[in-house]
Amino acid sequence: MPISLSELALRTGATVAGDGTVVVSRVATLESAGPGSIAFLANPRYRPQLAGTRASAVIVAPEMAAHTALPKLVGREPYAIYAKAASILHPAAPAVPGIHPSAVVDPGARVAASAAVGPNAVVGAGAVVGERARIGAGCVIGAGVAIGDDVTLHANVTIYDGCTVGPRTMLHSGVVIGGDGFGMAEEGGRWIKIPQVGRVVIGADVEIGANTTIDRGAIDDTIVEDDVKLDNLIQIGHNCRIGAHTAIAACAGIAGSTRIGRNCKIGGAAMLNGHIELCDGVVVSPGTGIMRSIDRPGVYSGFWPGLPHGEWKRIVLEAQGLRELAARVRRLGHAIADEGGDDQGGGRP
Amino acid sequence: MPISLSELALRTGATVAGDGTVVVSRVATLESAGPGSIAFLANPRYRPQLAGTRASAVIVAPEMAAHTALPKLVGREPYAIYAKAASILHPAAPAVPGIHPSAVVDPGARVAASAAVGPNAVVGAGAVVGERARIGAGCVIGAGVAIGDDVTLHANVTIYDGCTVGPRTMLHSGVVIGGDGFGMAEEGGRWIKIPQVGRVVIGADVEIGANTTIDRGAIDDTIVEDDVKLDNLIQIGHNCRIGAHTAIAACAGIAGSTRIGRNCKIGGAAMLNGHIELCDGVVVSPGTGIMRSIDRPGVYSGFWPGLPHGEWKRIVLEAQGLRELAARVRRLGHAIADEGGDDQGGGRP
């Protein structure tokens, strides 16, 4: 998909500096780029690589423009320009419309003529598959599922009965949408399963990473709003609501009935307790567990950085000895008071 | 599945208060209920919603019965009554017996005539599928696997050769049973794989959530006893034994050869070390790592709740400075001793 720098500027909203007739056909890193590539500098730590790059053009912020003589796209958000340029240079292959002969599509399903259903995929009764949607090989789409226009399901995705997926959403392989929530009542030391009769409702422009699971609601629905981005191996419990534009990194777990606001960022391996609510704009650091609702935007953390084993062990032991240390300090205070000293700092004469 | 309140009382063991001829056909939350729904109040925090609900009937504990004039089911365990009522009102659709023509069933497999084998499922040589069992689309059942009566495998479950699944057990999509345990010996900086020749043996009435993995034993079997409930994305290592009625929440990991007792509850993202043993009745809090065996029932925790980033950072720095603080306290003690003071609280005159 070769394209001139000027054309690329037009389509990404960037400004050209230098020779706009230069043609590029792929993105590359500053380090690995060769002729025909366009590279980008978004993180200042890679600036030293700018001088030596063999790219045909680069994407930079205005303050970096003077540091290279190469033809370039300039804009305040070079990473966003790169994202757009990469999409233009590396478009997804268009779906080849049609239902593969090995696919099993229920006669009661409605598949758009422009959609592609891959080998050995299964589409249940009453399911609807939208225009230009792609259902990858081995996917299983339950009865009554609604798949929007331009949706991409990579291979081996499973969607249980009755769930819905909004337009332009992409689900990666191994994703499971609509499994039963973890709901059961205890009676006399045994468990009674509670049927999970809600659905999962996924908005538009969502992306869900490989092997992530989203459980259907117990009664009402589990909801993933528009433009939510979920990484791999994430668990979303039943009746959660994930607000629009929120991104969650890999290995995170969200327990049931929790609501996350809009434009939140949840770090990898973070864990959110059930039945809590995070307001819009909350950032949760990686590896952090959130036990209570949060009603102010900001960054929340609860993560111990790993240390050489001996140092770490010392901290654990010291923390376990804190009661003794505090007692000793109290005794010192008493001793000083007996001597006429005073440990009430504020009251010292 | 419309049913009168009286009939529902009979089948759930609850008592009717008010008009028992009222007919309900589905469960709902207090908030979302409409006519024809039965809602429940199990958590006192939702009591304010009781007054305004539009449900046709409710399920409550005796002490709450006076707070609503609606027809109701009354019992000491309203959540268990709700569980039973929901199962009656929302029964799983019965399996439609038969083997889908696209399924590949080895001639040496024995599938009950009342069982349902879905599209593109694969059943290996010597496998046995019990009465009324459902094998979802895309499932792969290895050679010699035994699937009990009334088992439900949702779509795209994988069971390796030789494993067994007890009656009424339900496996959700993406579950992998019987993959090789993580067993290898190190020799000269290289790994030698150890064949994993044990099986996975799963009891009756077990439920296993989406994308959970249970490894086969190295030599002896990995065992999941009756009525165990596993949520999504859980890892059970080789040769573990999970005791009956134990429930484990999502994202937990149990390392190899660990034994968990009966009626334990393991929180989400909890991690258990290998080769340890938990007695019956242990509760592990979410996000907690258990490194040693536990021989007393009770609650065990090891989880730092997330805080605003600045507060958290301060705690981490203070903990890393504990050695210095302790040294300072020691010096203070010496200083006081030099002055005639005494930091041995108990021994002060």
Add this chain to the structure above:
Amino acid sequence: MPISLSELALRTGATVAGDGTVVVSRVATLESAGPGSIAFLANPRYRPQLAGTRASAVIVAPEMAAHTALPKLVGREPYAIYAKAASILHPAAPAVPGIHPSAVVDPGARVAASAAVGPNAVVGAGAVVGERARIGAGCVIGAGVAIGDDVTLHANVTIYDGCTVGPRTMLHSGVVIGGDGFGMAEEGGRWIKIPQVGRVVIGADVEIGANTTIDRGAIDDTIVEDDVKLDNLIQIGHNCRIGAHTAIAACAGIAGSTRIGRNCKIGGAAMLNGHIELCDGVVVSPGTGIMRSIDRPGVYSGFWPGLPHGEWKRIVLEAQGLRELAARVRRLGHAIADEGGDDQGGGRP
């Protein structure tokens, strides 16, 4: 596969002590062994079981040889000898060459005549499947994928377009190789997807556990070197490089662009930050989060062992009160200084 002890010694590099004509046909634990079994003692804590075992032969270290009269294999690394013996006694069944009639193999794919492609597997255009490779039932192999000789893909593995898998590598069920990395740019509160145009390149003799996911590179490739061993439910982000002979236990997560050296051992549920580098020979304890690069081999930890709930809660509260404790110690220091005391331990006369 019955074999004499002498022959087994020859093939494992061990020494026979006692009757080398004894024939064994399977491995067993000391406890569960019966006639015809060979058991092993690698962990001294199981030594008491040596006396009572009913095994026909045992594998022991030289210093244990005197503790049993049974015929035995003796060597300095009994666990490695056991690994080799188990492989000999329990060889994987050979692939039955051929493409199952229900598999969908693109006419442009090249599958070796000695390879086995299972029921309902899908092999894309331009893919290459090597000699004696096994593609399990339900696997989906994308276009242009290269599968080396003697590779084993268990059922329901997914490999996206263009990725490569080296010889003798084994991928377990539910593994997803080559899903898009979690790459997007933020612009005005919305996300712009960044096409992920790199591949995943997996070396020789690698093993990857069930439901583990490895994302393709954003621009350059994600690389897993030879003899890497990954357990179940692990996430490897885009553009990571995992060095040869490194082993990673279940539920670990490696964020994007991180490089792990050779012969590292990463514990279960450990989490590595993105864009960092671990040198060769690093050991990360279970449940530990590593935020920064590590340039010295050794053990790194950051894990709080779970405690009875009351003890744990006390530690959390004490840690949250550390600022107050430190302030109190400062005030005590001032008080003593006012009295003529001195909290500068080193400077005391």
